[in-house]
Amino acid sequence: MVQGIDATGLKSPIASTVVTFREAPALAGLVTDALTGAALAGINVRLSPGDLTQVTSATGAYSFTGIAAGTYNVTATNGGSGCAGEVATTEVDIDRAVPMNLMLAPESDVYGYTCKTTPxxxxxxxxxxxxxxxxxxxxxxxxxxxxxxx
CATH class of the missing domain: 2.20.25 (N-terminal domain of TfIIb)
Known part of the structure; x- marks a missing residue:
């Protein structure tokens, strides 16, 4: 509740209002191996549109802050392309701080074969x-x- 007092000591009527604080749009999470559940360090995570890129920490963590609210694609990649690469991608609506964990799974070739690369x-x-x-x-x-x- 708020009440104003002027220089002569007169008080205004008491007023009240609801103040809502919103979290700034942000995206953060962990990147893990889909097969073992282990946290993955050094993984490239891309947010688009905007083509923002982060690299996961030693604990597999990444974060994007200072972004505008909107719909984004977040993609984590490791290794090459085809069956040599691992990828996780999803679309996410960001209007506040949003948690998004990603699990990297091996990509497969047209025959369904997969392989695991070593960094x-x-x-x-x-x-x-x-x-x-x-x-x-x-x-x-x-x-x-x-x-x-x-």
Missing amino acids: DVPFVQGTTKLSVKTGYVLTHGPGVVRECPV
């Missing part, structure tokens, strides 16, 4: 031969995976 290790190209066990070589070409005796 800082390059993805092996499809025409490279890899030793998979003694006396055998795994070859992978366009649409073909074979295990051949050496």
Whole structure:
């Protein structure tokens, strides 16, 4: 309640009003591995429109503050593209501080195959031969995976 007093000591009628404080629009959350539930550090998180980018902390946390209210797409990515990458994306309406946890899951190729990448290790190209066990070589070409005796 508020009451004003002028210089001569006269008091105004008591007035009251409801004051509502709103949280500023923001988005924050954790990025975790969908298979293990472990927090993921160093993951790129993008908010668009606006193309804002954050990198997750050692605890998998990210946050976007100082943004306008609106509808955004938030995307977390790790690794390459196709089956070598992991991605989590969703659309979110932000009109206050909104929590949004993301779980990275392996992307799959057109055949449903998925793979897991190791940070800082390059993805092996499809025409490279890899030793998979003694006396055998795994070859992978366009649409073909074979295990051949050496």
